[in-house]
Amino acid sequence: QLKDRLYKCHFIKQSKEVCGYPLSIFFIVVNEFCERFSYYGMRAVLVLYFKYFLRWDDDLATSIYHTFVALCYLTPILGAIVADSWLGKFKTIIYLSIVYAIGQVAMAVSAIHDITDTDRDGTPNNMTFHVVLSMVGLFLIALGTGGIKPCVAAFGGDQFGDHQERQRRTFFSVFYLCINGGSLLSTIITPILRAQNCGIYSKQKCYSLAFGVPAALMVVALVVFIVGSGMYYKAKPEGNIMGDVCKCIGFAISNRYKHRSKQYPSREHWMDWAEDKYDKLLIAQIKMVLKVLFLYIPLPMFWTLFDQKGSRWTLQATTMDGNFGAIVIQPDQMQTVNPILILTLVPIMDSVIYPLIKKCGLNFTPLKRMTVGMFLAALAFVCAAVVQIEIDVSRKHLTYFNLTQFLKIFPFLIIIRATFFLQSGQLSCAFSRDFGFGSSYTFFIPSTLSLGSNCQESITGAEDIKPNSVHMALQVPQYFFITAGEVMFSVTGLEFSYSQAPSNMKAVLQAGWLLTVAIGNFIVLIVAEVAKLPKQWTEYVLFASLLLCVCIIFSIMAYFYTYIDPTEIEAKFRRNVGDDDDDKNDKQRKLEMEMMKRDLDRSDDEHYKGKQTKM
Numbered sequence: 074q075l076k077d078r079l080y081k082c083h084f085i086k087q088s089k090e091v092c093g094y095p096l097s098i099f100f101i102v103v104n105e106f107c108e109r110f111s112y113y114g115m116r117a118v119l120v121l122y123f124k125y126f127l128r129w130d131d132d133l134a135t136s137i138y139h140t141f142v143a144l145c146y147l148t149p150i151l152g153a154i155v156a157d158s159w160l161g162k163f164k165t166i167i168y169l170s171i172v173y174a175i176g177q178v179a180m181a182v183s184a185i186h187d188i189t190d191t192d193r194d195g196t197p198n199n200m201t202f203h204v205v206l207s208m209v210g211l212f213l214i215a216l217g218t219g220g221i222k223p224c225v226a227a228f229g230g231d232q233f234g235d236h237q238e239r240q241r242r243t244f245f246s247v248f249y250l251c252i253n254g255g256s257l258l259s260t261i262i263t264p265i266l267r268a269q270n271c272g273i274y275s276k277q278k279c280y281s282l283a284f285g286v287p288a289a290l291m292v293v294a295l296v297v298f299i300v301g302s303g304m305y306y307k308a309k310p311e312g313n314i315m316g317d318v319c320k321c322i323g324f325a326i327s328n329r330y331k332h333r334s335k336q337y338p339s340r341e342h343w344m345d346w347a348e349d350k351y352d353k354l355l356i357a358q359i360k361m362v363l364k365v366l367f368l369y370i371p372l373p374m375f376w377t378l379f380d381q382k383g384s385r386w387t388l389q390a391t392t393m394d395g396n397f398g399a400i401v402i403q404p405d406q407m408q409t410v411n412p413i414l415i416l417t418l419v420p421i422m423d424s425v426i427y428p429l430i431k432k433c434g435l436n437f438t439p440l441k442r443m444t445v446g447m448f449l450a451a452l453a454f455v456c457a458a459v460v461q462i463e464i465d466v467s468r469k470h471l472t473y474f475n476l477t478q479f480l481k482i483f484p485f486l487i488i489i490r491a492t493f494f495l496q497s498g499q500l501s502c503a504f505s506r507d508f509g510f511g512s513s514y515t516f517f518i519p520s521t522l523s524l525g526s527n528c529q530e531s532i533t534g535a536e537d538i539k540p541n542s543v544h545m546a547l548q549v550p551q552y553f554f555i556t557a558g559e560v561m562f563s564v565t566g567l568e569f570s571y572s573q574a575p576s577n578m579k580a581v582l583q584a585g586w587l588l589t590v591a592i593g594n595f596i597v598l599i600v601a602e603v604a605k606l607p608k609q610w611t612e613y614v615l616f617a618s619l620l621l622c623v624c625i626i627f628s629i630m631a632y633f634y635t636y637i638d639p640t641e642i643e644a645k646f647r648r649n650v651g652d653d654d655d656d657k658n659d660k661q662r663k664l665e666m667e668m669m670k671r672d673l674d675r676s677d678d679e680h681y682k683g684k685q686t687k688m
């Protein structure tokens with residue numbers, strides 16, 4: 074370990090810097106930007122792909138969407154184990170990024186309707202092919218994106234030396250902003266691509282392009298990461314830390330069970346039963362991790378609500394009017410409100426709100442921030458319920474009026490006028506109709522219709538789907554509250570997980586933090602399945618109430634939590650172990666250190682001499 078630390082110091086001393094930051098960081102940040110573009114771009118259109126391309130109903134689409142998201146946050150554990158115990162972070166990122174890119178390509182291919190459209194009517198004839206290929210693609214994407222997630226952030230952190238604490242903190246903020254910059258761009262672009270018409274035999278909505286561009290960006294992410302290869306500090310795998318933790322916990326439990334009789338004196342903490350076999354430092358580190366993991370128990374409920382932006386809220390937007398005058402917003406584009414707000418709220422919170430709260434003499438601790446974040450997310454779902462009631466009421470009214478009456482009542486409704494031409498040889502006729510946003514009609518063309526005359530009167534129509542009258546702008550308050558909640562909960566939670574984790578288990582706790590996201594997505598599936606509420610707004614209220622209860626429980630748990638400084642605790646244990654060591658070991662270690670320092674100084678001299686001769 075000592076050798077590694079000295080090597081790292083030496084490496085960082087020699088590596089190129091830009092404004093005090095290692096140059097390698099820029100490749101990592103650009104890689105994250107492209108990777109998040111790829112992930113969120115694909116995710117933005119996923120529910121609509123399920124609904125309109127694979128023709129699944131809302132419930133199935135929502136279930137598969139959340140299963141996929143859950144899988145994306147389960148796989149970080151796998152990535153952390155592979156990186157720590159076998160391949161190291163660098164190779165894990167490379168290999169899993171390849172798997173990820175293949176998954177994205179599979180998704181793009183699965184969305185080409187022409188592949189199985191044998192009768193060329195615009196609809197796939199072998200839906201099984203498209204379903205299977207897209208499921209394989211999603212599985213590979215989940216493996217790739219989740220697997221690299223805990224590695225990329227930690228790999229970025231590894232590039233900083235102990236003296237670059239401030240730069241490392243700034244790196245994590247920039248990293249979060251990059252996530253949202255990439256996702257913002259992609260959630261604007263991929264819905265536009267999806268709305269295009271494309272195809273070889275017949276034109277259909279272009280899901281293949283909407284998945285193809287994220288696939289290309291994943292390839293770019295991989296290339297950028299490889300280009301930076303020579304500049305990275307690549308820490309060697311530290312051994313299977315997860316395995317050690319599990320074995321140590323297992324031993325503590327079994328040892329406690331063996332000594333359950335009253336004749337054995339009890340120990341302060343149940344983990345102390347592992348002292349008979351394991352290092353005191355490892356036990357202290359596991360205690361720190363368990364304390365934080367216990368606090369994580371209520372957290373999945375936040376993600377349960379948070380991740381419904383991409384499913385229920387997008388589906389809600391499909392029943393709303395997206396006409397903003399100059400531009401028409403697609404339902405899936407509404408999700409861009411989240412990263413836009415993140416990019417503005419993070420700096421505002423950090424430089425205005427938090428300092429102001431501090432000035433007022435309030436100690437706004439990380440756990441208090443997270444509690445407020447949960448409350449705001451619950452508030453967001455109350456807003457979503459109110460909007461849903463509005464939509465339901467407007468749709469109910471529509472069934473009682475015909476379009477002309479409806480326009481008298483809602484004159485502000487935006488109507489699109491379209492003209493159709495019927496043509497047969499030289500003869501043609503035109504007829505025009507008004508359409509509301511989101512509506513659908515069937516026209517009946519009489520077989521006796523004589524082309525060449527005015528066919529406006531002869532063609533009758535039936536309104537299949539009523540126009541949407543509730544404006545999409547009404548979703549903005551719910552997005553505002555959920556994003557303000559995210560800034561308080563997620564950004565603070567990431568920082569909290571990092572600061573409260575022992576030095577060798579930062580990646581483990583990152584994976585634990587991401588696991589709460591996975592569980593949150595599973596809860597959506599369970600609650601939606603079990604509750605089966607007839608009205609969507611009641612489901613929103615149910616989720617808001619559940620989070621409110623969890624928020625109260627979490628605030629009680631947080632009240633009893635005492636913040637720790639892992640570095641200080643670890644140093645204390647190392648000192649104690651050092652005291653126990655005999656003189657011989659001490660001398661040996663000092664000698665080794667001296668020799669290594671001399672080696673490094675010699676190679677330093679050679680390095681600088683080399684530079685001078687080159688100049």
Ligand SMILES: CC(C)C[C@H](NC(=O)[C@@H](N)Cc1ccccc1)C(=O)O
Pocket residue numbers: 109113249252253256257260382408409411412415559563590
């Ligand atoms: C919160 C995630 C677990 C962490 C992070 N996500 C975000 O920062 C989101 N605000 C990004 C986003 C963008 C568009 C639509 C929804 C969410 C991440 O992805 O790492």
